[in-house]
Amino acid sequence: MDYNSLGEKVSRARFKDMYNAFRNRQELIKAGLMNRRSLFKMGLLSSTGYLLAKNGLSAWAYGGGGGGGQCASPATTPFTLNLPIMPTKQPVALSSLTPAPQINPNTAINPATGLAYEGRTRAHQAPPLGFPFPAPTVYQVTQRAGLVTMSNQLPQQPIWGFDGISPGPTYVAQYGAPILVRNVNSLVGDNSGFGFPSVTTHLHNAHNPSESDGFPQDFFASGQYYDQYYPNVLAGFNSTNLPNGDVNESLSTLWYHDHRVDFTSQNVYKGLAGFYLLFNQFDTGNETTGFRLPTFPDYDIPMMFADKCFDPVTGLLAFDTFNLDGILGDKFLVNGVIQPVLHVHPRRYRFRWLNTGPSRFQQIYLTDLNNLGANNQFWQISNDGNLLPTPIQVPAVALGVAERADVILDFTQLAGKTLYLENRLEQTNGRGPTGNVKAAGQGNLLLRIVVDLPQVADNSVNPATAPAYYALPSTAATPRVQRSFKFDQTRDGEWTINDQFFDGLHPRFTVQKNSVETWSLSGGRDWEHPIHIHMEEFQILQGAAGLYPDSQYGGTWGGSSGWRSGGSWGSGGGASTGVNKSRKDVVRVTSRGDVKVFFRFRDWVGPYPMHCHNIIHEDHAMMIRFDIAVNGDTNSRP
């Protein structure tokens, strides 16, 4: 009997292919490398320069196509480059935007391109509601090609980034200070095999009007621009909490990324993503004021996690275009660099963690390789970037794609130590994690943290003193509609939501503006999906997925329903507890899972999507379009 590396039986032919692929790669590695001469010598490169079709030369081990093959990136030495810190995006003078921004889309034809100047199709909703136009602060960001270093052992990588870098620059925004961002699409030239030069920028988690949300079909072509107006206003300002909204709905850690329908995964994988931080009078970015969270940017560090594949022959970023299940990388990047190093002072830090996938679920621990049994718990202060009512001490944080968590790590007592952020969740294909949590030190090391900078003052609040942040808004209101959604797949591999297919041309249902709804989201078998809903945050009433149980921190949350239960860090079938008692915009729907979420759809109207944020699934139409309008329907199973 033959088996693959997952222990599954495989056919004799399949096994032979796998074994040959393995041997080919081993030969290459043994031969010390993959330069042109050695490839030629080994007969792998023909005189015309074409690589012979040996499976081991593919970026994927199982024969180069989809089917969930594992990638085989070249070796890289970890922890040689420092963690990059993204630059803060700087505003520009209004006069530098030509043509000037306008409330209605600028549909005049640009003679230089033959296209409309602007790709927008709908007028800005904010100015008629009293928001200043043009916004007092304006930015211009350009989607363009760039060349970046992800490892000093790999070639410079051609990427597409906001302003040509990845992650893109970090926006630092304030509640009460609306901004306008002009996105300019300057993506031209060869795409290296993946990436589509038509884009739409979604500000993930923002309470934004539809035309500035980055709706998947609000894309614009190379040579066009698109003005997005971000009101930076609290939910409820035009409905439940006149006139300024509910401070308990404050958002903190947002991110922006490309959302081009059918091409999101390629474009995000290619680099089109960045952070957007929102501050207010409480979360001030200054540890001597408000909630006294560690000062930005010195002690408040956004960290974007991604796992990627690299072609063993060219050493360049590789995307598995025809993969249907989900892509797992074998290189772990933080802020665009493979396994970087961060030097810290012995004090408290706020790290803002974001998992950008494309498909992997992570459970991140703080590991001391010299003391694997150490109890390295830390403080989680937010879920999906929204501050919790109070900090919660946790052994780890589980993140599906697009989920975020802000954490406080206290290095005060750890001077001289070296620690690692480690993903210990096992995942062997794009469909979802196995649910097994590896022993400390056996997982994927993401970031090395060295506590070797000098002692400095720390005026940030100690999370152990149980400071109060935002109270959770009430979920007592009676829903106008209770809807249910079943996420599943047909026998021939098409995603369905309530047994129907995605149709970008028509809304499946319409939500009544300013109404309360509850939605049940349930999953089919053998898959796990991080489901994201645009426009308003929700609260998980029941069925939230907690941490995947591990052996080190005991089975207190590992109850009968397997990894779905969650002790004090989450919950199983019951009401949310711990960090899941929070405001969220992504929820993990586990195999046969069933979660219930509570919404208020306030203030804005227009089309929005709900979709799986395994972005491979998203691009294969695991998505539904809904509209928000003055009059909604009552379809309970749309």
Add this chain to the structure above:
Amino acid sequence: MSSVTRRGLLAVSALLPLARVLPARGCEVPAGPQTAGPFAPPLSGREMMRRRYFPDVVLTTHEGKQVRFYEDLLKDKIVVLNLMYANCQGACPVITANLARVQKILIEQGKRNISFYSLTVKPEEDTPEKLNAYAEMHNVGPGWKFLTGKPADVELLRSKLGFVDIKPQVDQNDRASHSGMVRFGNEPQAWWAACQGQANPEWIAREISYVIPAERAAAG
């Protein structure tokens, strides 16, 4: 204990090194003298795609013509590509009929130069004659080829194009288990995506239009 076969040993020995060759933890990789030097020069997008995914195998059309997969069917073209088999009792006939509507919509919109290809997953039973009858039954428009070939070539294509299930037993029990997804692409630009074969045909037509360069600024 049963005797250990040579193949069984090979399987076990392949397991362990595989895990090491595909390191999940980069820190296990010995630091070698590797630099950015030893890599082959970058390829153009279309060339990368061709080498990685598009073997130039010879196929036979429903009209009995021999064609090469890359050189004759993909190169320089905008294409729509799906899997099927003639005796399929599941979704394939529904999808073929739906794609025929899509083709009609595109032609009505003046988007005529789009090649449609349907590759059988059962080449051993789908002869050109049988595929020809299937094409006639569905009354497909010009530029649509139903394709069969040597079983090994068809299996290679199916795997390269990602229409395989990661569970081998599922895959072999139903080679059409991923046939509901329809690929479309612009070969010279290396723009490739997929749509759902049973979706609203107006929507599918819109999606396919995305990869026509002249349509690049069409909203929605």
